[in-house]
Amino acid sequence: MLTVYYNLLTIRTIPRIKAAEPKLGVECAAAMSSVEEYYESLLARHYTWMRGDFDSRVRENRALFEESGVSPRKSGKALDLGCGSGFQSVALAQMGFEVVGVDSSAALLRELRSRAKNLPIHPVSGDMREARLYAEHGPFEVAVCMGDTITHLRSREEVAAVIRAVYESLEKGGHFFLQFRDLTHELEGVDRAIPVRSDDDRIMATFLEYEAEHVNVHDMIFVREPSGWAMHKSAYKKVRLGAKDTLGLMEKAGFGILDHSEREGFSTIIGVKTGSRE
Numbered sequence: 293m294l295t296v297y298y299n300l301l302t303i304r305t306i307p308r309i310k311a312a313e314p315k316l317g318v319e320c321a322a323a324m325s326s327v328e329e330y331y332e333s334l335l336a337r338h339y340t341w342m343r344g345d346f347d348s349r350v351r352e353n354r355a356l357f358e359e360s361g362v363s364p365r366k367s368g369k370a371l372d373l374g375c376g377s378g379f380q381s382v383a384l385a386q387m388g389f390e391v392v393g394v395d396s397s398a399a400l401l402r403e404l405r406s407r408a409k410n411l412p413i414h415p416v417s418g419d420m421r422e423a424r425l426y427a428e429h430g431p432f433e434v435a436v437c438m439g440d441t442i443t444h445l446r447s448r449e450e451v452a453a454v455i456r457a458v459y460e461s462l463e464k465g466g467h468f469f470l471q472f473r474d475l476t477h478e479l480e481g482v483d484r485a486i487p488v489r490s491d492d493d494r495i496m497a498t499f500l501e502y503e504a505e506h507v508n509v510h511d512m513i514f515v516r517e518p519s520g521w522a523m524h525k526s527a528y529k530k531v532r533l534g535a536k537d538t539l540g541l542m543e544k545a546g547f548g549i550l551d552h553s554e555r556e557g558f559s560t561i562i563g564v565k566t567g568s569r570e
């Protein structure tokens with residue numbers, strides 16, 4: 293990983309910076325990182341903060357699962373793909389599921405372990421494209437891949453393969469919650485620069501660069517340090533998924549669609565394994 297430090301620039305345009313003419317230290321990863329490098333070099337240590345309050349996110353997810361009629365009735369096993377720090381894993385475990393939380397970020401799995409306390413959550417370090425994960429830990433009564441994890445895959449073909457693997461790993465009647473940002477709508481010009489979150493000590497913004505099949509996501513995080521503001525930055529690719537297309541992939545894999553909703557920029561699809569393909 294290439295890491296460069298320098299202290300030449302001055303922040304003038306970022307809102308909520310109180311110090312006058314602070315020094316700006318810049319730490320940047322190589323031009324475009326793999327997803328794993330990107331989380332380890334930048335986002336993992338800011339991820340939970342970026343998404344707001346942990347307990348509120350857990351409550352929201354729990355409400356979604358409960359309103360969808362999900363509860364442990366058969367094996368009681370749940371799979372959380374790209375579990376991160378545990379917004380869905382903790383909600384499912386609180387509902388009585390035994391949760392297998394899979395993630396490729398060592399830092400986020402450590403955070404999940406510390407948040408899991410005595411809940412039945414098994415953090416697994418792995419890649420959701422690995423077939424052995426599903427065979428080793430399944431079958432599952434419920435599977436989730438939420439918070440835009442699925443767009444971290446490299447192509448629509450990989451997305452289709454993961455959806456098929458989830459279908460195969462579910463018990464008959466099992467549910468799959470797939471949530472992602474629909475990236476088919478293209479922002480233009482300066483609208484591609486998006487404020488993400490800020491408080492007195494941290495400011496995060498993103499710049500999106502569109503390609504035919506992907507979006508290059510350039511993240512910048514400014515952190516207040518004793519010597520001034522330090523800028524950390526990194527970039528990675530997301531695959532451009534559309535809700536209509538993804539519903540098609542779910543149906544093709546064999547899922548019946550229970551619900552599809554759009555909220556706060558996220559598309560959430562709930563599929564059920566009806567068993568009609570068996």
Ligand SMILES: C[S@@+](CC[C@H](N)C(=O)[O-])C[C@H]1O[C@@H](n2cnc3c(N)ncnc32)[C@H](O)[C@@H]1O
Nearest residue numbers: 374375376395396397418419420438439441444
């Ligand atoms: C946007 S976060 C979502 C985390 C959480 N589900 C949420 O709702 O906030 C994406 C997560 O997926 C993980 N991830 C990305 N690609 C992965 C892969 N191929 N296999 C396993 N985990 C992956 C990242 O490390 C990160 O924790």
